[in-house]
Amino acid sequence: MNFAIGQRWVSQAENDLGLGTIIQVDTRFVQVLFPAADETRNYASEQAPLMRVEFAPGETLSSLEDFKFVVEHVEEMQNTLIYKGKRVDNGEEVSVKEIMLDHHIKLHTPEARLYTGNFDRSNWFSLRMEAHQHKAALESSHLQGLQGARVSLIPHQLYIADTVGQRFSPRVLLADEVGLGKTIEAGLIIHQQLISGRSQRVLLILPESLQHQWLVEMLRRFNLRFSIFDDQRCEAEMETAGEDAVSPFDSEQLILISQEWLSRDDKWQKALLQSEWDLVVVDEAHHITPENESALAKQTELNQLYKHVQQIGEQTKGLILLTATPDQLGHFGHFSRLQLLDPNRFHDYEKFKQEETHYQQIAEIANVLVSQKSFSDAQYKVLSQLLNDSTSIETLDKYQSNKDKAELAQRLISDLLDRHGTGRIMFRNSRQGIKGFPERKVTPYPLNAPEGYPNQASFMGLQPETQHDSGVTENNAWWNLDPRVQWLCNFLLENKGEKVLVICAHAQTAMKIDDTLFEREGLRSTIFHEGMSIVERDKAAAYFADEENSAQALICSEIGSEGRNFQFAHHLVLFDLPANPDLLEQRIGRLDRIGQTETVKIHVPYLVNSAQENLFNWFHNSFNAFEQTSTTARIVAEEFKQQISEVLLNVSEQSAQEALIQTCQTRNLELKQDVENGRDRLLELNSSGGDKAKQICEQIDEMDDSTELMNYIGRVWDQFGVQQEEKSTFSTILHPGEHMLNDHFPSLLEDGMTVCFDRETALSQEDQHFMSWEHPMVTGVLDMLTSGELGNSSVCLLPHKQLPPGTFLVEASYVLTTSAPKSLQLHRFLPNTVIRLMLDKNGNNLADKVKQGSLDKMLKNAKKQMALQLIKALKDEVSVLIEKSEAMAATHAAQIKLEAKDKMLTNRQQELNRLTALQKVNPAIRDEEINYLQQQIDNSVKEIEMSQVSLDAIRLIVVTQG
Secondary structure (H helix, E strand, O other), X not given: OOOOOOOEEEEOOOHHHOOEEEEEEOOOEEEEEEOOOOEEEEEEOOOOOEEEOOOOOOOEEEEOOOOEEEEEEEEEEOOXXXXXXXXXXXXXXXXXXXXXXXXXXOOOOHHHHHHOOOXXXXXXXHHHHHHHHHHHHHHHXXXXXXXXXXXXXXXXXXXXXXXXXXXXXXXXXXXXXXXXOHHHHXXXXXXXXXXXXXXXOEEEEEOHHHHHHHHHHHHHHHOOOOEEOOHHHHHHHHHHHOOOOOOHHHXXXXXXXXXXXXXXXXXXXXXXXXXXXOEEEEOOHXXXXXXXXXXXXXXXXXXXXXXXXXXXXXXXXXXXEEOOOOOOOOHHHHHHHHHHHOOOOOOOHHHHHHHHOOHHHHHHHHHHHHHOOOOOHHHHHHHHXXXXXXXXXXXXXXXXHOOOOHHHHHHHHHHHHHHOOOOOOEEOOOOOOOOOOOOEEEEEEEEOOOOOOOOOOOOOOOOHHHOOOOOOXXXXXXXXXXXXXXXXHHHHHHOOOOOEEEEOOOHHHHHHHHXXXXXXXXXXXXXXXXXXXXXXXXXXXXXXXXXXXXXXXEEEOHHHHOOOOOOOOOEEEEOOOOOOHHHHHHHHOOOOOOOOOOOEXXXXXXXXXXXXXXXXXXXXXXXXXXXXXXXXXXXXXXXXXXXXXXXXXXXXXXXXXXXXXXXXXXXXXXXXHHHHHOOOHHHHHHHHOHHHHHHHHHHHHHXXXXXXXXXXXXXXXXXXOOEEEEEEOOEEEEEOOOOOOOOOOOOOOOOOEXXXXXXXXXXXXXXXXXXXOOOHHHHHHHHHHHHOOOOOEEEEEEEEOOOOOOOEEEEXXXXXXXXXXXXXXXHHOOOOEEEEEEEOOOOOEOOOOOOOOOOOOOOEEOOHHHHHHHHHHHHHHHHHHHHHHHHXXXXXXXXXXXXXXXXHHHHHHHHHHHHHHHHOOOOOOOHHHHHHHHHHHHXXXXXXXXXXXXXXXXXXXXXXXX
16 A cells, blocks of 8 residues: 555544544554544554545535535645645635545545445345336326325226326316215325425315314325414414514415415415415315305405405416315306416306307217217218317318227317317216216105194294294203104114214204213214314214224214215214205215215104105105205206295195195206206216226226335335334334334334235225335335435355356446426436446446346355455456446436437427417417426426436445355
8 A cells, every 4th residue: 555644544444433644654554543533543554454535526525624615637746636626605716635625524425435345235235226216117107196195096086186186287176076086186186296296385275174184184095294274373383483484384385274264364364375385275165156246257345265265376376176066156156166267268257158058069079979970961060160170170080981980089089178168177077977886775754743843834944943942841842852853762773783974954953962862872972063173073073983882873963964974884864954955965975975885875854744844855756866966956946946935844735845846856857958968078078087097097006916015115124124023914013123224214103003005905994004105104215225325335245156256247326317396397207217237347238138136135245354355456447347337327328318308308299289289279278388388398308418327336246156
């Protein structure tokens, strides 16, 4: 070794000493000062376990004079090095002697760690390379954000999430009928937007009754932690942040507020309007409605809730509205919500109504395409006018003359979707079009009212208990008189072991029923009403949901019919009936949902000769509303509102009731035919997803069936020292091990946790965490392995009888990276890509012949002393091979960049051309979308060209005698 005073060396035996400086040299010994550790070592010159430290151009170093600089070239003077380059802070040219380098400089690069003897075991090298590859596959997958959610694989939900979630600014109305999973769709979109980097700040606006349910669902299904904000939380955040704080909403990325809170106009609501959001989601959006058309047109006298959502929507790129009943508060209310999403497209209510009149014409054409039949001359002419461009007309001509019409039909349907209706902005699936729903069976229970209890003759309304005057006598209280209460007691006793959901109109009614059930029969029930706190409601729902020692019945006020999912129960008791058909459907929809495994049994007790009996007969005979979903019942109810009030809810002759029922039944059949004729078939086709939706499910199902994740993460747990206990084939109990490599392992709970790799198990056992490539533990592990130094340097032995001992191979892992912002979504086309090389001593690349991982089981970790000797002996030859590998990696990188650019341009230019052409015939295509896409293309080309390849890891393999 050629030692000189002032040179920098590191100890291979004691890597933690840091950068050492030669302070004395003689013929036999060398003395080294390690300032960072305040230690001095004396070594025999011939056997010193030291490695010379030499930095290369391009590296960033720190000086003892407290500045950083980038090395541009290196000079040697009297056996010491001088590093010349430019300061990072001001660009000034500097010349720094190696003795003036910061003592705390850590050697992280693969070559530096290898040459200084700071290497890892061989399997860390393999785990690191695979981590890069798994991460790249995840980032470039079009299913990113969909596969990892703890949800059933339901085609239409995944299709909507896939379609909407990949938009740069999703502005849509999710209007699936009750029970079709709008919350799941919204959660999938949020998850996809966040995990892909398209969105970072998300705001949820919900009815107060649903806040905690969403909080739990977002965490349990998507591993997303939202925070509920109200006045108290805002005050606390401002106190914590201090005087410099601008807004309490800057403290969190994922925030949840109630619609009731947003309806006020105080200082915190104003602060919220000043905050920036990437995505805003509003549930039960039918509550967001202006008073009337005039108020909206003049932008005056708007209610605060609509006004605030309107203001937030105007300054937020992404806005998602959810409602199962878009027309519940009138057709104009539906238009006003579409206007929130796209005021340019939906600016004229009269024009909107006129467009809807063409749905029947388009529906007929869509039906021809679905059935893959040929068009008549008249239909051909209409479709030609609707498509209105040469390319689509050419496709239409091929469709007419071609026997195999399937693919051409899909292209024409896609063209129609782009040009007409609300297909780009609204998604609505109906139970009629989606399979998987249970049967519904209703059973009425006519009961005689006791003397003196309100009935049809004395009561002008629907809830007799609210009108009963009990005086001062407890025995005369309504719950002791009303036969529905005793009927309910008997029903629960007869159906012990069955879960029963009971819904009534008022909270006071629910509380008295709950008390009476326990007092009379000791029955276990619990209540759920608007007077309870969110936590109390959740406890009640959980008590009802538990399988053992739980409530048999949950007694809900009307609040129980909105948003909640109780599909584990199969019995629904309607203690009273609402006059609104949509509200009746919402009640039934708590049990009648996709995933319900049994027939939903609906039980309706009512008093004979009462308004409730009349209402039951009207619902059942006019619409069959209990056993089938009726989309037209609400319209009939509006048309005959006055007659319904006079005949059904007040005193009337039996003949008048029967006549009204017959009239409503006839009108309902007419409306159903009109709806069928005028169905927005394009909207339905676009919302369900068809074959594409099935393909998404099949692809995710295929990923679920793979054991690749289970095998990889199992090796990671072993290496990090995570304690594992097999619970079942696909479930494992994890605990922090006593000798873990790190104190912290991503997302591992201190008290341990149970994880599973099977979707069905995860859905049925909520205490188990569903492991996927998108779970925070897995993504955390991939980030940890790809961002640190662990595994980037390794020395190992290959016992082999056919190869000469002393033969060596250098396995190098290069990574092509881009620093593009996540919002550019460049990783879809150019993720951080591994380039693997395997060089023999002559510089030949054997990577194609020696497949990745093929040697791993044969490799042995070299003992420290032997590894140091091998490194010292082979350093010069290895350095030459690394130089050769850099040139090879650069050649590979150039080809990868070229392919990525072609792929990106093909994808985005095609979409840009499509949108540009469509804008001429469809005003739903915004200039903002086109300009954004063009900017994405231009910036993506620049970022791809600027991407760089660098050595990520190196493994030295030396052959020994087998």
